[in-house]
Amino acid sequence: MKIFVDTAKLSEIREAISWGIVDGITTNPSLIREAMEEERKRGNNTDLSSYLSEICRIAGRERPVSLEVISQDAERMVEEALFLYRKFNPIANNVVIKIPINTYTEEKKIDHEGLVAINQLEKRGIPTNVTLIMKPEQALLAAKAGATYVSPFVGRIDDHIRKKLGIKFNKGDYFDFELIQEIFKLRLEKHLEMATEERISDLYDEERTKELRCAGNDDGIVSGVECVKKIVNIFKKYNLRTKVIAASIRNSRQMRELAETGCDICTAPFSVIREMLRHPKTEEGVKKFHLDAIQAGYDALFK
Numbered sequence: 552m553k554i555f556v557d558t559a560k561l562s563e564i565r566e567a568i569s570w571g572i573v574d575g576i577t578t579n580p581s582l583i584r585e586a587m588e589e590e591r592k593r594g595n596n597t598d599l600s601s602y603l604s605e606i607c608r609i610a611g612r613e614r615p616v617s618l619e620v621i622s623q624d625a626e627r628m629v630e631e632a633l634f635l636y637r638k639f640n641p642i643a644n645n646v647v648i649k650i651p652i653n654t655y656t657e658e659k660k661i662d663h664e665g666l667v668a669i670n671q672l673e674k675r676g677i678p679t680n681v682t683l684i685m686k687p688e689q690a691l692l693a694a695k696a697g698a699t700y701v702s703p704f705v706g707r708i709d710d711h712i713r714k715k716l717g718i719k720f721n722k723g724d725y726f727d728f729e730l731i732q733e734i735f736k737l738r739l740e741k742h743l744e745m746a747t748e749e750r751i752s753d754l755y756d757e758e759r760t761k762e763l764r765c766a767g768n769d770d771g772i773v774s775g776v777e778c779v780k781k782i783v784n785i786f787k788k789y790n791l792r793t794k795v796i797a798a799s800i801r802n803s804r805q806m807r808e809l810a811e812t813g814c815d816i817c818t819a820p821f822s823v824i825r826e827m828l829r830h831p832k833t834e835e836g837v838k839k840f841h842l843d844a845i846q847a848g849y850d851a852l853f854k
């Protein structure tokens with residue numbers, strides 16, 4: 552599995568690359584805004600163009616950098632993609648254009664423009680990373696349209712399910728979707744205990760049955776990790792070339808579960824990558840070995 556770092560902060564990109572574990576970089580307008588605000592606070596009033604150039608340069612030839620378009624109609628998205636690609640790709644030949652799967656909003660009720668843009672860019676040989684994927688059906692359509700990558704948003708899918716259930720959580724909290732599933736399975740089983748042949752159709756139609764069957768999932772998607780698992784399976788079944796980037800990752804345990812799904816890439820904030828490295832027993836071990844090494848006379852040995 553490849554690891555991308557999900558940040559626009561130059562210091563984080565540099566450090567993650569120096570660790571030797573980073574295969575690419577993903578950005579979005581929110582991450583760029585945050586990073587540039589930080590730069591400004593430090594007195595560095597760089598412009599966006601120079602900033603994006605620097606990200607591409609640091610990433611280098613081996614590591615794709617996702618840069619996002621901001622428009623909502625296909626024509627303008629393609630124009631922006633061509634602009635970004637022509638301006639920044641010559642730096643290190645690593646630019647990938649991020650396109651939202653769906654640009655539907657309350658105000659502008661257009662849902663298919665992303666697909667049209669993906670397809671047009673594919674015909675021009677420009678790689679795309681299709682963003683804001685929340686269900687496998689969207690990933691399948693993006694792949695059909697010619698996406699190079701799809702990015703299911705693991706953390707935001709979990710947030711959506713937790714919010715519907717009224718669960719309070721902090722951004723980095725692990726979502727124990729298996730526990731939620733168990734709870735609702737037990738409730739449903741209890742409700743169906745009275746099922747007899749004659750009552751099956753009644754129970755199937757009952758609101759309470761539907762409510763219990765649909766609780767704790769989003770139209771059959773029980774968590775962000777499970778969504779990625781389904782996308783990986785579908786792509787494998789049909790030999791689709793589109794690569795899966797698990798995105799919107801919130802903690803180290805999600806990274807482990809995502810690695811188990813066989814997804815191609817995980818893009819994680821630098822803080823999550825750091826969390827993958829740490830364990831209290833490792834720290835305890837380091838301290839003890841260090842003290843024992845002094846007692847054993849290693850200092851003199853290495854002098």
Ligand code: E4P
Nearest residue numbers: 557577578579707798799800
């Ligand atoms: C990745 O491509 C996205 O930009 C990112 O993972 C979104 O993460 P968030 O849901 O934590 O904002």
